[in-house]
Amino acid sequence: MHKQKHLSLKITLGPYQTFIDNILDLAKKRQSSYVCVANVHMLIEAKNDKAFRRALLAADIVTPDGMPLAKALKLLYGIDQDRVAGMDLLPDLLKSAQDIGLSVFFYGGSDQMLEKTRAYIKTNFPKLQVAGLYSPPFRPLKDEEKNEVANIIQESGAQIVFVVLGCPKQEKWMYEMKGKIPAVMLGIGGALPVLIGEQKRAPKWMQKYSLEWSYRLIQEPKRLFRRYLVTNSSYVMLLAGQKIKLMLVSKKK
Incomplete structure (x- = not known):
């Protein structure tokens, strides 16, 4: 997939379905890779945080999560780009994973959130293969703990790892784990609370x-x-x- 440089980001281009197809292809191949869903906040953070910017630039796919980014591509470069939001990607990937038999893993969030996630999936995606759900401590992990987490996810057989640590922590974590976890990782941040009903999404017109x-x-x-x-x-x-x-x-x- 082609990318367009926009300030501190390199945004991946293409129709919405192409993003789904490419993510699923990475999952099928068990290719260690990661996807960032970018918005204006991330762009500004990347401008001021070198480590964060490095993580975004090294991502295999960077989606224009926020509508302002999609519109900026049109304004500046004449590119008609679909918005590829994490709140849309998450349910669509769960459905696709269920349909074609891919296993998923959820890393991050509280125990309570993950329990709600488990219940939501049981009701809405009953045939989905859930390789695991893991809530890490709310503190920086030691190197041995990071290696243990990588081993847990690897041994689970997960092909898609949904990372729920929030920005910029989740992007930096995926950058560090690339090459250690044989799966495609996605930083979904606030998309999971919306999916399981803890928060509401804005109306379509907004x-x-x-x-x-x-x-x-x-x-x-x-x-x-x-x-x-x-x-x-x-x-x-x-x-x-x-x-x-x-x-x-x-x-x-």
Whole structure:
């Protein structure tokens, strides 16, 4: 799949279904790889955090999770790109995994969240092969603990690993685990709580007009207010600067 550089990211391009097909292909091959679902917050974080940026640039696939990124590709480069959101990828991949017999593993989240996940899957994807669910301690892991986790996942036979650690922790974890876990890993962050009903997703009209962030802000104002105030403002400025730069380059030609 082709990628387009956009500020601190290299965003993978293609129709939505192509992303599903490529992820499933990596899973079938048991290829150690990982997928990042990128939004504006991640782009700004990557600009300021070298380790995080390194993890994103090394990803096999970086989807335009946020509608603003998909629209930016059109504005700057004339690319019509589908939004490829984690909240859509997660249920679609679970269904596909069930249909073709792939095994999945959930890493991260609390014990309570994983129990709800187990119950949700039992009801909605009863034939899905769940290789395991693992809630790690809420602290940095020691090297021996990291190796133990890699061994657990490897021995489980999982082909798709859904990583629920939150940004940027999950992206850095996948970067570190590439080559150690023979599966495709996906950082799904906030998609799992929505799937199992702990949180609600924005209405379709808000998704269409790039307002899903505001719906999440209403749900979690204390946690997200500063993030959106800073990241959205920074992104608008960076986007404007990039547009002006491309216009100047175009005029010189």
